[in-house]
């Protein structure tokens with residue numbers, strides 16, 4: 001039995017699962033159409049109220065599929081998602097995509113008030129709630145503006161107000177700020193995290209840019225080819241990456257020290273989920289690969305709360 005603290009990913013049965021709002025247990029997903037896609041394999045994830053988990057990984061590694069399963073938009077082929085949140089009038093989870101749900105023909109106030117149509121509250125209360133959330137996301141004064149009169153960052157704030165106003169227990173953000181400039185991304189992320197902490201909402205943020213969330217997320221889960229290959233507190237994963245893929249990701253973030261020098265690149269391509277190689281999916285690109293990697297690595301705990309799927313996780317830091 002193993003627990004990892006307030007939020008995040010574990011890889012063993014946990015007697016305290018009832019303490020988590022969302023428990024993803026050994027989830028796999030196969031899309032079996034004309035071709036068979038093994039989108040997810042044996043994912044374990046635990047989320048607690050008020051926590052902030054970042055999921056990072058290359059395009060096509062299964063991040064969105066996982067979040068659709070947690071958000072009850074998709075079913076798992078194997079494994080379970082246990083949601084320890086009572087069904088009520090409000091949704092258990094809400095998604096934020098880029099400018100998702102912002103109608104161009106509605107003003108900001110109308111957009112946010114419309115987001116509560118399903119709630120059984122009167123028009124006046126809907127408008128009061130809408131004004132409160134518009135203020136919370138920093139848009140006071142823009143209630144009567146139309147989306148085309150706002151900047152991209154402001155429209156994103158409207159989408160966030162719509163996601164938050166029905167008090168979901170989980171916000172699932174799928175790269176919502178990628179189109180914005182980095183300073184605005186950081187600002188919005190900071191404010192969303194603050195609001196989630198205050199309201200006890202768990203937050204999952206998908207990104208391919210680890211640098212954006214590095215200072216804010218409590219935990220990071222690194223995905224590769226349908227698996228979580230490394231997870232732990234943000235400080236551990238960024239400060240002491242143990243999987244060679246995580247190491248490559250972090251080494252490719254520009255820093256003042258890397259100025260004038262070529263950034264590290266991970267050679268090769270992500271394998272196709274249509275035809276995964278035997279054993280470790282990263283072995284074709286991995287400088288540490290040996291014959292051991294022809295067998296599937298099992299999760300290993302390398303320090304409290306930090307888990308890695310790599311036969312050579314204890315190996316040299318700089319492969």
Ligand code: ADP
Pocket residue numbers: 031033037039057058059060061062063064065066273
């Ligand atoms: P990511 O979010 O990391 O980019 P996705 O979860 O969108 O990855 O996709 C993972 C894999 O699952 C991809 O190979 C994608 O083509 C496949 N996939 C996703 N949704 C479907 C679907 N509805 N039917 C068939 N394949 C799908």
